[in-house]
Amino acid sequence: MKQPTIVGLRIDVDTFRGTRDGVPRLLSTLEKFDIQASFFFSVGPDNMGRHVWRLLKPKFLIKMLRSNAASLYGLDILLCGTFWPGPDIGKRLADTIRNADNGKHEIGLHAWDHHAWQAKIEKWSDQQLRQHIKLGNDRLTEIIGRKPDCSAVAGWRCDPRTVDIKQEFGFNYNSDCRGDELFQPILEDGSLGTVQVPVNLPTFDEVVGTETTAEDFNEYILDKMVPGRFHCYTIHAEVEGGVMAQQFEQLLQMAKERNIKFVPLGQLVAAQTELKQDRIVTGPLAGREGWLGWQQTSLDK
Secondary structure (H helix, E strand, O other), rough: OOOOOEEEEEEEEEOOHHHHHHHHHHHHHHOOOOOOOHHHHOOOOHHHHHHHHHOOOOOHHHHHHHOOEEEEHHHHHHHHHOOOOOOHHHHOHHHHHHHHHHHHOOEEEEEOOHHHHHHOOOOHHHHHHHHHHHHHHHHHHHHOOOOOOEEEEEHHOOOOOHHHHHHOOOOOOEEEOOOOOOEEEEEEOOOEEEEEEOOOOOOOOHHEEOEEEOOOOOHHHHHOOOOOOOOOOEOOOOOHHHOOOOHHHHHHHHHHOOOOOEEEEHHHHHHHHEEEOEEEEEEOOOOOOOOOOHHHHOOOO
């Protein structure tokens, strides 16, 4: 029998509603297809609505209009924490997070405050950055009764300083940047850091309206999952666990028919015998506003 095409499946959970509604729906869908994945949770206050001020930036506004974000995410997400205090995700939805852990999925830290990480990381001192990671790590440890398996910064907003500070937390691996293959990051002192699992496939909101349509997205993304190559694919609980839930289930069925197998990111790490050494740098990505963390050799291509 032909070997399956292996694809790491990363699920980012950014918001209160994504945790409350999207995660249970995704857990049910994944169980139906006997798939384990890597869930990355935001566990502090949901202040995502404060991104509304980014609408003043033309590139962000164009992305929101192109991806029809109001219908994709819902107004409650787009305004959460703007006119009232954002709900504490980890306190109110701890059982939902534990259910993902009980389902034998990998559990990782995404953020304490997703909005704050994306909007303020450049302005934070080392201590502020370290404190945000610690708050999230401690909360997630409290919820699942052990330290998280892994971590993935919010919005791929990772720079060399972040990589250095994250070494203190002992994650099994990190998925903080975009790139083309697994690698060990070269730290600022020249030593090697925790394995990075970069994302190499585009997300729904990055390409719909430019490279494909919503209706054709499944075919578009599956065509990029080429046998014999490294692949890491990110979905969002707010999208594929929400308005796009039926289409995501169809994607899993189509993937099964193509002999594509989704696995937790840790399984990609365990299967790799040799790791490239590379640096994390920052740069732009088509379809996203602002800078992201990149595997240097991938950005230089």
